[in-house]
Amino acid sequence: MTTNEDAFARAQSVLPGGVSSPVRAYGSVGGTPRFVTSARGATITDGAGRTYVDLVASWGPALLGHAHPAVVAAVQEAAARGLSFGAPTLAEAELAEQVIARVPAVEKLRLVSTGTEATMTAVRLARGVTGRPLLIKFAGCYHGHLDALLAQAGSGVATLALPGSAGVTEASAGETLVLPYNDLAAVEAAFAEHGPRIAAVITEAAPANMGVVEPDAGFNAGLRRITAAHGALLILDEVLTGFRVSRAGWWGLEGQPEGWAPDLFTFGKVIGGGMPVAGVGGPAAVMDHLAPLGPVYQAGTLSGNPVAVAAGLATLRAADDAVYAHVDRAAGIVSEAVSAALTAEGVAHTVQRAGSLFSFAFGDGLVRAGGPRSYADVLAQESWRYPPFFHAMLDAGVALPPSVFEAWFLTAAHDDAALDQIVGALPAATRAAAAA
Numbered sequence: 001m002t003t004n005e006d007a008f009a010r011a012q013s014v015l016p017g018g019v020s021s022p023v024r025a026y027g028s029v030g031g032t033p034r035f036v037t038s039a040r041g042a043t044i045t046d047g048a049g050r051t052y053v054d055l056v057a058s059w060g061p062a063l064l065g066h067a068h069p070a071v072v073a074a075v076q077e078a079a080a081r082g083l084s085f086g087a088p089t090l091a092e093a094e095l096a097e098q099v100i101a102r103v104p105a106v107e108k109l110r111l112v113s114t115g116t117e118a119t120m121t122a123v124r125l126a127r128g129v130t131g132r133p134l135l136i137k138f139a140g141c142y143h144g145h146l147d148a149l150l151a152q153a154g155s156g157v158a159t160l161a162l163p164g165s166a167g168v169t170e171a172s173a174g175e176t177l178v179l180p181y182n183d184l185a186a187v188e189a190a191f192a193e194h195g196p197r198i199a200a201v202i203t204e205a206a207p208a209n210m211g212v213v214e215p216d217a218g219f220n221a222g223l224r225r226i227t228a229a230h231g232a233l234l235i236l237d238e239v240l241t242g243f244r245v246s247r248a249g250w251w252g253l254e255g256q257p258e259g260w261a262p263d264l265f266t267f268g269k270v271i272g273g274g275m276p277v278a279g280v281g282g283p284a285a286v287m288d289h290l291a292p293l294g295p296v297y298q299a300g301t302l303s304g305n306p307v308a309v310a311a312g313l314a315t316l317r318a319a320d321d322a323v324y325a326h327v328d329r330a331a332g333i334v335s336e337a338v339s340a341a342l343t344a345e346g347v348a349h350t351v352q353r354a355g356s357l358f359s360f361a362f363g364d365g366l367v368r369a370g371g372p373r374s375y376a377d378v379l380a381q382e383s384w385r386y387p388p389f390f391h392a393m394l395d396a397g398v399a400l401p402p403s404v405f406e407a408w409f410l411t412a413a414h415d416d417a418a419l420d421q422i423v424g425a426l427p428a429a430t431r432a433a434a435a436a
């Protein structure tokens, strides 16, 4: 047994902030992070032996729940055959076939290891294909920690209240135009001024890194229309939403029924089922610009790693319609219960939902405005209500994302017992939020 306090003290002396990724450090909620020793189904267990219902799900990948038996078996079987070959395997083609079957707008897929690599590759590909330098991103969207896309990013950048990152050169930041989310007029204006120099617009398919902010009806389709008119590429970042909000991600809920597709998709998280797999996909005419066929270079010693790909394949194979129906229902139950409990305590709030992803924002102003539509809206909320709410839930054995700017993640393993525990913890937590 190791207490979380002892573990954190030891980790802080050798890891910056005691963590390998910033938001894990509980910086915005305060207190001591739980040092996890195991996770199964809907729960995580810390080194002090305490088990929590988990609403982080590894920040998305654990769609089936932690340590799903089919995924663990696939990983064990693959590991026994060798950890990494530096040569192609058929399993990589099988994973691409799975993705293409779900997202038919993808004809070819390049496998990488992280979402950051996926967006970095998509950006290079867009510049290589168009021969243009500039990018458009939206304030509050997070696309990983590549220099070009850290400006006004969500996720940990929002949690730590950073404008961007030190270490990003002006030259690099100057090639990115940051626009307000859900504002097509701003996109039109940027293209009117810089059109011939814009390589791509990148957007989260449905933003979930400034809390959840649903795209307005027609926003993504509008981006498609404007980019196509100006010869720029549209990069739909589905690292978080892909294979999570539906079989075919957010595009399956919006683009496919509406009849439009981006030039490039980025995937991560669920595609690796908890192991390091991510990908860039799109039509062959775009993807074939990548080396070895084309002049856009991209590579990776561990890309398409056989053990990681086995986890991704097993996850996608198991993620059937019943999984998505379960996650949707669980998301409805939890988001409605939280909202009702907040209302009972008189806490003004809005529920943001995009498919099975949801989060909450606090404050009268946002309620009057009908909920946040942009990063500026999100930042204007009463964010101080979240830390006491978070800690009351944690005390009751429910681990929420340790930041108000993150989505809550449900899994196929959140059964009635797990949902009951979440709902049972709400009265005390919403009282704490009201008192803040």
Ligand code: PMP
Pocket: 059, 114, 115, 116, 117, 119, 142, 143, 144, 145, 155, 204, 209, 237, 238, 239, 240, 241, 268, 269, 278
């Ligand atoms: N894009 C989006 C939409 C994300 O949510 C994330 C990670 N949260 C990334 C890109 C970066 O992925 P990774 O952390 O695997 O580099």
